[in-house]
Every structure is written in C-alpha cells, then in structure tokens.
Amino acid sequence: MNAIRFIHTADLHLDSPFKGLQYLPKSIFNRIQESTFFSFTKIVDSAISMNVDFVLICGDLYDGEDRSIKAQARLRKQMERLHMAGIDAFVLYGNHDHLSGNWTTIEMPPNVHLFSSEVEMKPYISKAGVKVHIYGFSYPERHVTDKRINDYEKIDGADFHIGMLHGHCEGSNTAHQPYAPFSISDLIEKKMDYWALGHIHKQQLLHTESKPYIIYPGNIQGRHRKESGKKGCIAVELSEYETTFEQIETADIIWENLMLDATSIKTFSDLYGLCKKEIENLRLPAQGILLQLEIMNIDGLENGVLDKIRNGELLEVLQDGEEYEESFVWTYRVDYLSNELVTEVESAFKQELEITISELNGKEVFDEATADLFGHILSSRYLDILSEEEKKELVAEAEQMVYELLQSNT
Numbered sequence: 001m002n003a004i005r006f007i008h009t010a011d012l013h014l015d016s017p018f019k020g021l022q023y024l025p026k027s028i029f030n031r032i033q034e035s036t037f038f039s040f041t042k043i044v045d046s047a048i049s050m051n052v053d054f055v056l057i058c059g060d061l062y063d064g065e066d067r068s069i070k071a072q073a074r075l076r077k078q079m080e081r082l083h084m085a086g087i088d089a090f091v092l093y094g095n096h097d098h099l100s101g102n103w104t105t106i107e108m109p110p111n112v113h114l115f116s117s118e119v120e121m122k123p124y125i126s127k128a129g130v131k132v133h134i135y136g137f138s139y140p141e142r143h144v145t146d147k148r149i150n151d152y153e154k155i156d157g158a159d160f161h162i163g164m165l166h167g168h169c170e171g172s173n174t175a176h177q178p179y180a181p182f183s184i185s186d187l188i189e190k191k192m193d194y195w196a197l198g199h200i201h202k203q204q205l206l207h208t209e210s211k212p213y214i215i216y217p218g219n220i221q222g223r224h225r226k227e228s229g230k231k232g233c234i235a236v237e238l239s240e241y242e243t244t245f246e247q248i249e250t251a252d253i254i255w256e257n258l259m260l261d262a263t264s265i266k267t268f269s270d271l272y273g274l275c276k277k278e279i280e281n282l283r284l285p286a287q288g289i290l291l292q293l294e295i296m297n298i299d300g301l302e303n304g305v306l307d308k309i310r311n312g313e314l315l316e317v318l319q320d321g322e323e324y325e326e327s328f329v330w331t332y333r334v335d336y337l338s339n340e341l342v343t344e345v346e347s348a349f350k351q352e353l354e355i356t357i358s359e360l361n362g363k364e365v366f367d368e369a370t371a372d373l374f375g376h377i378l379s380s381r382y383l384d385i386l387s388e389e390e391k392k393e394l395v396a397e398a399e400q401m402v403y404e405l406l407q408s409n410t
C-alpha cells in the first residue's frame with residue numbers, strides 16, 4: 001500500500017529559561033528546566049517505537065536566537081538517535097530561532113534536512129519506495145510579515161505533497177505575532193496533502209475533514225499558566241485513501257487551572273479537605289502539575305477562613321511535601337471570588353456595555369467608529385452611505401452578537 005507515516009511537531013522552545021519560576025523548590029524548578037528536553041526526547045522515543053518514515057519540525061526549535069550550546073547539543077543527540085533508527089528529520093526555523101541570530105553552530109547528522117530562507121522543495125523516498133515532496137522555508141530574520149504562502153508551488157512527481165509553514169493563520173484569535181500570515185483557503189488552494197504548521201502554541205486542528213489536513217500541533221511543553229493542559233505532538237499516516245492522525249502527549253509538566261465550589265464548606269479544615277481531594281484527583285502517574293486554584297461560593301465560610309487564604313496559610317499546607325513527589329501537584333496560587341464580587345463585576349460591566357451601545361446610537365460616535373472603514377481608499381469604493389435606519393439596525397445586530405458571545409463564554 002502507498003502510505004507514509006510521520007511525526008509532526010513544532011515550537012520545541014528547547015532550553016526555555018523559565019525565569020519567573022525560580023522561587024519554586026529546587027527539585028521542582030529542576031524538573032521544569034529539563035521539561036522541554038524531556039518532552040522532545042519522548043517525541044523521538046515515539047518516532048522510533050512507531051518506526052515512522054520521518055519527523056517534521058516546524059520552527060522555534062530553540063527558544064533564544066543565540067541557540068544555547070546546551071540546546072544544540074541535546075538536539076543533536078536526539079537527531080543521532082533518529083539517524084541510528086533510519087529516520088529523517090525535516091527542519092525549518094521560525095521567529096525565535098531565525099537565521100540572523102548569533103550562535104556557534106553544532107553540525108547536525110546527515111539525516112537532518114534544513115530549509116533555507118527561500119521556499120524550497122525537498123524530495124524524500126521511503127524505504128517502501130513512496131515519493132514525497134516536502135516544502136518549506138526558514139525565517140531569515142525575526143520579523144517575516146509578508147505572505148510567504150504565495151511562494152509555495154506544488155511540484156509534480158511525488159505520491160504525497162506536504163507543506164511546512166511557521167506562521168499566523170489569519171482570523172485566529174491568539175496572542176502570537178502575525179508573522180508569515182495566511183488563510184485556510186490560501187493553504188487549500190495549494191493542493192497539498194498535508195499542511196504541517198508551527199507558531200501557535202495551542203493545538204489547533206484547522207482542517208481535518210478532508211485533504212489537505214491542516215494542523216498546528218501546539219508547543220511540546222507549557223511554559224506558563226496560559227499554556228495550560230496536555231502538550232505533545234501529532235503522529236500522521238497519509239495513504240491514497242485516507243489520512244489519520246493521533247495526538248501523543250509528551251509534556252512532563254502540566255499547567256492546570258481549577259475552580260472549586262465551596263458552597264457547602266464552613267471550616268478551614270473542610271476547605272483543606274476539599275482542595276486535597278481535588279489535588280489527588282488531578283495527580284498523574286508520572287508527570288508534575290503546576291496548579292492554580294480558584295475558590296467560588298465562599299459566603300458560607302466561617303470567620304477567619306478567608307484570612308488563611310489571603311495570608312498564604314492554605315497554600316503552604318497544600319504545598320507541604322509536594323517537592324518530594326515524582327508526580328507532584330504544586331499549587332502555586334489560590335484565589336477566591338465572593339458572590340458579591342462576581343455580581344458587582346458583572347453588573348459594572350453590563351452598565352458599561354449599555355452606555356457604549358446607547359452612545360453608538362448617537363450619530364457622531366457611530367461615524368467616528370466607522371470612519372476608518374468608510375474613509376478607506378479601497379473599501380469606500382464598495383460601500384454605500386448608510387441611512388439612519390440602517391445604522392440603527394447595525395448597532396442592534398452588534399449588540400445581539402456581543403450578548404451571544406458573552407453567554408457562550410460563561
């Protein structure tokens with residue numbers, strides 16, 4: 001059968017410094033500092049045990065543009081393991097490890113194929129004789145803002161075509177920089193079989209109903225509380241008839257946020273018991289967890305219990321002994337939210353929203369808010385002047401959308 005199997009990974013950020021976490025107990029901080037290497041080693045373990053044809057690494061292998069020697073040496077070691085197993089690796093560099101950085105290069109073994117700063121195609125033939133064309137480019141410098149997707153052209157002569165791209169999918173709502181932007185339809189137009197993306201740290205399955213499959217695997221190890229949940233890589237099998245993929249979890253440290261309902265809780269010891277129970281539920285067989293707790297519905301708590309949350313006493317008893325656990329759950333923060341506070345924040349926000357909407361119904365505010373659009377040299381050609389009636393309708397529609405969005409987020 002005409003098929004290939006590969007691992008798709010990106011955003012290794014090897015040797016991330018985790019600067020803000022030095023206050024943690026040494027045993028835990030050491031685990032965290034090793035975690036990017038650990039996760040990547042597990043990815044290589046998977047590639048070898050699954051005996052895949054090749055591994056794709058879609059940018060940001062290194063965290064810093066100076067590519068620490070330690071990170072390069074560790075990467076090389078893993079590439080050698082792949083080499084011994086007869087597995088090739090296709091690698092491109094992203095905005096974090098762009099080609100203009102200043103570093104001392106450690107040579108990689110011959111199974112590693114690096115993409116240059118222009119989009120190029122690298123041919124691959126599997127042991128079973130399946131031909132694959134793999135396309136990609138590395139960032140020449142940190143800021144690549146042009147639509148590099150326009151340079152990708154499928155070259156005939158292979159059974160499968162795979163695009164590798166480190167960049168920003170337009171319209172995706174993330175905090176990442178909009179480098180090398182593209183849209184999903186840009187990618188579909190190129191008629192590839194698979195798009196291996198990198199850059200966005202949260203896993204996103206952008207197109208997985210039919211070819212081309214388009215996937216951001218996410219980074220391989222969460223680096224702060226916003227990169228929460230499980231992390232790893234994607235194992236893919238492409239055949240003539242179908243594409244299948246599997247998510248493999250490899251991160252050693254997992255960031256979690258948990259809300260606890262204290263409705264029926266009165267004493268400090270009950271609250272401790274509730275937290276402890278949830279912590280045991282979360283505990284994993286081998287990985288460590290960094291946990292942020294948020295306690296809701298606290299109005300039934302006896303006097304003085306809140307003080308013990310505020311002054312860190314609860315945190316201290318929850319942390320006690322965790323630094324000696326292999327599969328630790330380290331609670332690094334406990335917050336609470338009183339019902340009054342919740343309603344206060346909600347009603348203040350609603351008031352603000354109502355004021356904004358009523359202001360939009362005034363002519364000047366509406367015109368100001370839409371001035372960029374109607375005054376734009378290109379868009380203004382296609383837009384008719386709105387009547388007062390139409391403006392009101394637009395504001396009403398926008399109001400509806402805002403409330404729907406608010407509800408879907410709660």
Ligand SMILES: [Mn+2]
Pocket residue numbers: 011060096199200201
């Ligand atoms: Mn990245």
